[in-house]
Structures are given as structure tokens and as C-alpha cells.
Amino acid sequence: MRKNGVNMIKISAKNVDVFYGKKQALFNINLDIEENQVTALIGPSGCGKSTFLRCLNRMNDVIDICKVQGEIVINDFNINDKGCDVVRLREKIGMVFQKPNPFPKTLYENISYGPTIHGMAQSKQEMDEIVETSLKKAALWEEVKDRLHEPGTGLSGGQQQRLCIARAISVQPEVILMDEPCSALDPIATAQIEELIDELKKEHTIIIVTHSMAQAARVSQRTGFFHLGELIEHGSTDKIFKNPDNIKTQDYITGRFG
Amino acid sequence: MLGYTSYYFGRKKAYTIQSTNKRLTALPQFYGYYLAIWCAIPAFIIYSLWAIFEPTIVKLLILSDYANQGYLDDELNLIYEKTKALSRGQFTGEVTSLIQTSSEKYLNLRSIAQSSKVVIVLCIIIASVAYAYKRISSNNRTREPVEKFFNAVLFTASLAAILTTVGIVFSLIFQTIDFFKVIPLFDFVFGTHWYPAKAFVRDSSEALDPTMYSDTFGAVPIFAGTFFIAFIAMCVAIPIGLMSGIYLAEYASYKVRQYAKPLIEILAGIPTVVYGFFAALTVGPFLKDIGTAMGLEVSAESALAAGGVMGIMIIPFISSLSDDVITSVPQSLRDGSYAMGATKSETIKKVIFPAALPGIVGSILLGVSRAIGETMIVVMASGLAANLTLNPLESTSTITAQIVVILIGDQAFGDPKTQAAFALGMSLFIVTLCLNIVALRVVKKYREKYE
Ligand SMILES: Nc1ncnc2c1ncn2[C@@H]1O[C@H](COP(=O)(O)OP(=O)(O)O)[C@@H](O)[C@H]1O
Ligand SMILES: [Mg+2]
Numbered sequence: 001m002r003k004n005g006v007n008m009i010k011i012s013a014k015n016v017d018v019f020y021g022k023k024q025a026l027f028n029i030n031l032d033i034e035e036n037q038v039t040a041l042i043g044p045s046g047c048g049k050s051t052f053l054r055c056l057n058r059m060n061d062v063i064d065i066c067k068v069q070g071e072i073v074i075n076d077f078n079i080n081d082k083g084c085d086v087v088r089l090r091e092k093i094g095m096v097f098q099k100p101n102p103f104p105k106t107l108y109e110n111i112s113y114g115p116t117i118h119g120m121a122q123s124k125q126e127m128d129e130i131v132e133t134s135l136k137k138a139a140l141w142e143e144v145k146d147r148l149h150e151p152g153t154g155l156s157g158g159q160q161q162r163l164c165i166a167r168a169i170s171v172q173p174e175v176i177l178m179d180e181p182c183s184a185l186d187p188i189a190t191a192q193i194e195e196l197i198d199e200l201k202k203e204h205t206i207i208i209v210t211h212s213m214a215q216a217a218r219v220s221q222r223t224g225f226f227h228l229g230e231l232i233e234h235g236s237t238d239k240i241f242k243n244p245d246n247i248k249t250q251d252y253i254t255g256r257f258g
Numbered sequence: 259m260l261g262y263t264s265y266y267f268g269r270k271k272a273y274t275i276q277s278t279n280k281r282l283t284a285l286p287q288f289y290g291y292y293l294a295i296w297c298a299i300p301a302f303i304i305y306s307l308w309a310i311f312e313p314t315i316v317k318l319l320i321l322s323d324y325a326n327q328g329y330l331d332d333e334l335n336l337i338y339e340k341t342k343a344l345s346r347g348q349f350t351g352e353v354t355s356l357i358q359t360s361s362e363k364y365l366n367l368r369s370i371a372q373s374s375k376v377v378i379v380l381c382i383i384i385a386s387v388a389y390a391y392k393r394i395s396s397n398n399r400t401r402e403p404v405e406k407f408f409n410a411v412l413f414t415a416s417l418a419a420i421l422t423t424v425g426i427v428f429s430l431i432f433q434t435i436d437f438f439k440v441i442p443l444f445d446f447v448f449g450t451h452w453y454p455a456k457a458f459v460r461d462s463s464e465a466l467d468p469t470m471y472s473d474t475f476g477a478v479p480i481f482a483g484t485f486f487i488a489f490i491a492m493c494v495a496i497p498i499g500l501m502s503g504i505y506l507a508e509y510a511s512y513k514v515r516q517y518a519k520p521l522i523e524i525l526a527g528i529p530t531v532v533y534g535f536f537a538a539l540t541v542g543p544f545l546k547d548i549g550t551a552m553g554l555e556v557s558a559e560s561a562l563a564a565g566g567v568m569g570i571m572i573i574p575f576i577s578s579l580s581d582d583v584i585t586s587v588p589q590s591l592r593d594g595s596y597a598m599g600a601t602k603s604e605t606i607k608k609v610i611f612p613a614a615l616p617g618i619v620g621s622i623l624l625g626v627s628r629a630i631g632e633t634m635i636v637v638m639a640s641g642l643a644a645n646l647t648l649n650p651l652e653s654t655s656t657i658t659a660q661i662v663v664i665l666i667g668d669q670a671f672g673d674p675k676t677q678a679a680f681a682l683g684m685s686l687f688i689v690t691l692c693l694n695i696v697a698l699r700v701v702k703k704y705r706e707k708y709e
Contacts, residue, residue, distance in 0.1 A: 062596055064511070090599035097597075101590035104613045113608070114598040167598065 007034035010175060010205045011056060016070035018051050018060065025051045027229045029070070033175075033222075038197060038206045040216035040237065043226030044252070049209040052226070053177050056207065057093040058086050074175070091118050094168030098180040100160035102152035102167070107144055110152045110163055111135065114171040130170055138166035139196050158189025165196065169204070176200065178208040182215065194219050213253060217241050225249045285401075292400040295407050296390035301383045308375050316367050320360055430687060433680035440674045441475045446681060449476015452644035452655075454664055454675050475678050477685070479646040483654035487565045487636060488629035490650060494569025495625055499576025500618065506577065507584035508606055519578070526574035530634040537567035537639030549651060557641070562650040564640035568632055572625045579624065583617030583704070584610060616704040623697035627690045633658035657686045 011033035018026040026048045033039050041049045051060070058079060060066040071078050079089055091114075102110050111131045112121075121127040131148070135141040140162045144155070152163055161181055168176055178197070182190040197206060197219050210216050216223055217237060224234035225246075233246045244250045320341065321334050329337070337360065343349040344361040345368075394400065438446070453474050502522065506515055542563040549556030556562075587610050595605040611618075633656075641653030642663050655663075664679040 057597060059597060087599045090597055095597035097590060097593060099590055101594040103591060103609050117600050117604060
């Protein structure tokens with residue numbers, strides 16, 4: 001694994017182009033993601049942040065018309081290679097979506113879903129443990145420990161989103177992708193999630209797409225700025241926010257467009 | 259035509275009012291509609307009344323000539339009928355001078371009536387249009403009356419639909435009650451011997467003897483047959499329908515789906531009679547041949563043939579309903595599952611199917627209710643003898659088929675065997691109604707969940 005200053009490079013995207021049918025959505029993206037850091041992707045809507053995020057766990061495979069070109073290297077392995085096992089890849093790279101999307105099952109079943117698929121628990125006891133640790137890590141355990149067998153859809157929006165985070169970490173992924181995880185939540189729930197993200201970065205590498213500049217500044221160490229499908233600038237969050245090189249970045253940060 | 263002209267005039271009038279700079283109370287079209295309605299409705303009412311009363315009045319006028327000549331009522335009627343026939347040129351009997359004269363008079367009266375009708379209706383049209391026109395000229399409100407009129411028309415239409423339904427249900431109920439006055443409810447529901455032909459031999463002049471029917475109308479065999487055949491049908495329809503629904507919703511590419519879906523829906527458009535003779539002439543004998551080859555005794559009219567073909571008929575319902583239900587499971591759930599590393603089949607089995615289950619159950623219940631109500635296939639392919647059997651290779655009969663048996667040919671109202679049909683119809687109605695209500699509830703609940 002390469003190093004970038006102090007931190008290891010976890011993911012390295014090289015010359016990534018993405019097309020939806022004939023329309024190109026991403027142009028020659030080159031970006032290194034550092035391990036155990038929070039990387040924020042910012043930019044006006046439609047600039048391709050989600051598209052880039054979905055490249056990292058090959059979720060774009062689900063969309064028929066979507067074509068991804070270029071190299072994305074994770075743990076020295078190009079995930080766009082033919083030999084890549086998507087099931088294993090997604091076990092290593094979890095994802096949390098914009099709208100909380102718990103399965104219409106019980107809380108317990110929501111969490112045990114991933115571990116069951118990947119055969120991670122040999123016994124009911126082990127599964128119970130996984131469910132408990134995941135919920136604890138997602139700071140949800142205290143609130144729901146008495147109602148594990150009630151439907152997950154009965155929780156509040158913020159709780160549902162933390163449930164989705166717990167579901168994502170239940171398989172102990174190395175990387176967690178978050179696509180505007182707070183955009184459907186109120187400020188208090190947002191604060192809880194941000195706190196959680198800070199906690200999670202000790203064990204996981206986190207990439208978060210966000211609309212809110214303030215949130216990017218609060219939670220991330222690295223920031224990448226996208227505009228019209230291009231990665232305009234990336235670097236440490238401090239630098240991007242205080243002293244960006246590019247005039248477009250400057251304009252966006254100061255709220256002059258987007 | 260007249261209506262359109264008056265619409266035109268009404269609108270024109272409105273424009274003239276508009277051009278004199280007065281503010282209209284409604285859009286010009288409303289003036290047109292207003293006038294057209296006034297043109298059509300009073301005239302239509304008068305015309306209908308006329309059409310209803312004209313024959314009676316003509317008859318009275320003609321017969322008044324003979325009123326005091328000592329004819330009986332029946333004879334008078336006969337004279338009138340002969341007169342009418344002669345004037346239409348359809349009379350074949352001997353033409354007497356009496357009928358000849360009265361027929362001439364009849365024609366005369368008719369033509370007077372005809373022309374006076376036209377005149378009167380025209381007068382009324384002119385009068386009412388003039389009246390309405392005056393009201394328009396004074397720039398009266400036209401929007402409300404027009405809206406009220408459309409409201410009334412739509413209301414009448416739905417009322418007609420509802421009243422007809424209520425009427426049918428009530429006639430079912432009353433006939434059923436009459437039936438149970440003769441045949442005890444207990445015998446009907448728990449009797450195991452169904453042999454309505456016994457009731458055919460009764461001489462209608464004889465008095466009713468309830469004991470004669472004691473072992474005739476036991477409905478258990480046909481209820482059993484009905485559910486049995488429906489069961490066979492669902493055994494065919496559920497797996498195939500469901501799997502093709504899942505395929506269409508989840509696996510089929512856009513292109514395949516575009517062609518496959520209409521093709522499957524063609525199945526739903528085939529008339530049931532066609533399925534019926536397909537079952538009776540192709541599937542039935544085919545099964546019999548196979549059975550004989552395997553040394554089994556298979557009736558040419560077997561429950562298996564009828565149920566199987568009925569199942570094929572129901573496939574499109576289940577497949578297209580469950581396809582809709584599965585498609586309406588939100589994409590975000592699929593994404594969530596794929597992002598956890600689940601494969602497509604795992605996602606379908608563990609997330610999509612449970613999420614869609616209520617809707618799927620609803621579509622299955624609708625399918626069952628169709629299977630139970632299906633008539634043609636059973637009549638043609640499964641025979642009419644009500645055997646109490648659970649052997650799919652024998653022939654059985656269903657509620658619908660028995661109703662057909664009972665009501666084919668001559669039947670007298672008020673006869674127990676006719677009323678038996680109503681009792682059967684009632685049972686069928688109750689069963690399918692319950693199924694439909696439950697199914698629609700389930701589907702609706704499911705819809706709400708994802709709105
Ligand atoms: N499923 C899709 N099909 C076609 N075009 C898409 C699809 N998803 C995204 N796009 C296009 O790709 C571009 C980038 O979208 P996206 O990555 O969702 O932007 P962001 O998340 O930054 O708002 C947009 O122009 C959008 O129209
Ligand atoms: Mg987005």
C-alpha cells in the first residue's frame with residue numbers, strides 16, 4: 001500500500017470515466033482516499049458525487065446503461081477487473097444511502113442480514129453478539145435494545161439512518177460510503193450522525209457525500225470538490241476551505257454558486 | 259343538431275354581450291351549453307312522454323268506436339292487434355271490412371300523431387330556447403345551472419349502476435329465502451347428494467311436496483367440487499404466474515419485458531369458451547390417453563383437465579399483478595440489499611418477496627375468486643354430474659356449472675329447482691365477495707405502505 005504523507009492510501013482512483021448511455025457523467029477522475037480518514041465529496045447537485053461514490057462498490061453495475069472506465073485500486077486490487085468478486089467487494093465496502101432504507105423486517109433481521117449472507121455467524125449467540133456490537137457502534141443500542149423484534153420501519157428518521165449505519169458496519173467493512181446521509185434528517189439527528197462518523201473513522205475509512213459545506217468542514221479531514229463531472233480540487237479539508245487553489249472552489253465554498 | 263345550433267347561438271350571444279362591454283358571469287361556452295340544455299331537455303321529456311302514451315291513446319280512440327257494441331275486452335284487444343298487424347302489412351288472416359276500416363283509421367291517427375308530435379316538440383324547443391335566450395340576454399348566471407346539470411347526469415348514471423346491483427342482490431336474496439322455505443338450510447349446506455334432475459320430473463300441476471326433495475339438494479358435492487377445481491387451478495397458476503411475474507419485474511431486460519408482458523396479457527383476453535373447448539377437446543382426451551397408457555382410469559371429463567386449463571387462464575392475472583406489486587417495491591430497498599453484498603436471488607428471496615408479499619397474496623386471492631366464479635371451462639370440460647370425490651381424474655362439478663344445468667331449457671319461476679340456482683348463486687356471491695373484499699383490503703394496505 002502506498003503512503004501519502006502520514007496516512008496509507010486505501011483507495012486510489014485513476015482516470016475514471018463514467019457514462020450513462022452516451023452522456024458522460026465523470027471525466028478523468030484521479031483521487032486517492034486515505035485510510036482511517038473522513039473524505040468529504042462536495043459540489044453542486046448533478047456534478048457526479050453520487051456517481052463517483054457508487055463506482056467504489058460497483059453499485060453502478062445495477063444501472064444497465066452505466067459504464068465505468070479506468071482503474072479503481074483498493075488494497076492493491078483493481079475492482080474494475082473482470083476477476084473481481086462483487087459480493088466480497090461489497091462486504092468490504094459498505095454503503096449508507098441518502099434516504100434511510102431499512103428493510104421491512106425487524107431491527108434484528110435488518111442487522112443480521114449482511115452477516116447471514118456472508119456466513120459470518122456460526123450460532124445464534126454469535127449473531128446476537130454481532131447485532132449488539134453493531135447497534136452499539138451505531139449509538140442505537142440503548143434506544144432499541146428492548147424492541148429488537150419490532151419492525152425497523154417503525155423508528156424515527158434519525159434512528160432509521162443509524163440502523164442503516166449499523167447494518168452497514170455489521171459485516172465489518174473496511175470502507176463506508178455515505179451518500180448525503182443527513183439530508184433527510186433534522187439538526188439533532190444530524191449532529192448524532194456526525195458524532196458517530198467521527199467515532200467510526202477509528203476503524204473504518206469513510207467517504208461522505210454532502211451538500212452542506214459546514215458538515216464537510218466539521219466531519220472531514222480531506223475534501224474533494226466536484227463540478228460538472230470533473231474533480232476540480234482535492235486536498236486537506238483545512239486547505240480547501242481556507243485557501244483553495246482554484247477560483248471555482250473558492251466561489252463554491254463562499255456560496256457564490258451551487 | 260338543434261342542440262349544436264343553440265350552443266352556437268348561445269356562445270354568439272355571449273360574445274355580443276361581451277362586446278357591449280358588460281362583464282360576463284361565465285365563459286361563453288357556458289352560455290352555449292346552457293342554451294343547448296334548454297333546447298334538448300324539455301323537448302326530450304315531452305317526446306318521451308308522448309312516445310309512452312301515444313299507443314294507449316290511439317288504442318282508446320280506435321276502440322271507442324266499438325265500445326258500445328257488446329264486445330268483450332278480449333275481443334276488443336284482438337281487434338286492435340289485428341288492426342295493427344294489417345296496417346303494418348303483416349296480417350295474414352281474413353280481412354274483414356271492420357278491420358279494414360279500423361286499420362285505415364289507425365293509419366290516419368298515427369300520421370296525425372306523428373305530425374303533431376313533430377310540431378309540438380318543435381314548439382317546445384323554440385319556446386324553451388327563447389326562454390333561455392332571454393335569460394342569457396339579461397346576463398343571468400349560466401355557470402351554476404350548467405354545472406348542476408352535469409352533476410345530475412353523472413349522478414343518475416352512477417345511481418343506475420348502484421340500483422341495478424342492489425336489485426340483483428335483492429332478487430338473489432328473496433329467491434334464496436324462498437328456496438330455503440322448501441329445502442331446509444341444513445340439508446342444503448350439509449347434504450351430500452345433489453340430484454336436481456329429480457325435481458325435473460315433477461308435474462307442475464301437482465302440489466309441492468317438500469319430502470320429495472329431501473335428498474336432492476345437498477350442496478356439499480358441488481361446493482367440494484368447486485373448491486377442488488379451484489385448488490387444482492391455483493396449483494397451476496400460482497407457481498407459473500408468480501415466477502413469470504418475478505422474472506418480468508426483476509430479470510427481464512427492458513426489451514424482453516416490452517414484448518413479453520403484452521403477450522402474457524393476451525392470455526387474459528382469450529374468451530373462456532375457447533379455453534373451455536381447448537380443455538374439453540384437447541387436454542381432456544390427451545390426459546385420458548396418457549392415463550390409459552399408464553393403466554389409470556381417467557375420465558374424459560376430468561377435474562384435472564378443467565382445473566389445469568383454468569389455471570392457465572388465471573396465470574396472466576397473477577403474473578401481471580405480482581409484477582406490478584414487485585415493481586412498486588422501492589428501488590432503495592434493492593440498493594440497500596445489493597450494497598450489503600447480496601446477490602440478485604438473495605435480494606429477491608429475502609427483501610423483495612417479503613416486502614411484496616401482501617400484494618402478492620392479494621393477487622392470489624383475486625385469482626382464486628376468478629377460479630371459483632369461472633363457468634365455461636367447467637361446463638365444457640369437467641362434466642355435470644356432481645360426484646363427491648377428491649380424485650382429480652374423475653369428473654366433478656362446480657357451483658357455476660350446476661347453475662347452468664339447472665337453468666338450461668324450460669324452467670318455471672318459483673320452482674325449487676330454479677330457486678336452487680339462486681341459492682347457489684347466492685353462495686357463490688358471498689364467497690367471491692368475501693374473497694374480493696379481503697384481497698382488495700390487503701392490496702390497498704400494501705399500497706399505503708409505500709406511498
Ligand atoms: N441512473 C441514471 N441514469 C442516467 N443519468 C444519471 C443517472 N444517475 C445520475 N445520472 C446523471 O449523472 C450526473 C451526475 O449525477 P449524480 O452523480 O447523481 O450527481 P450528484 O450526486 O452530485 O448530485 C447527473 O447529470 C445525472 O443526470
Ligand atoms: Mg447525489
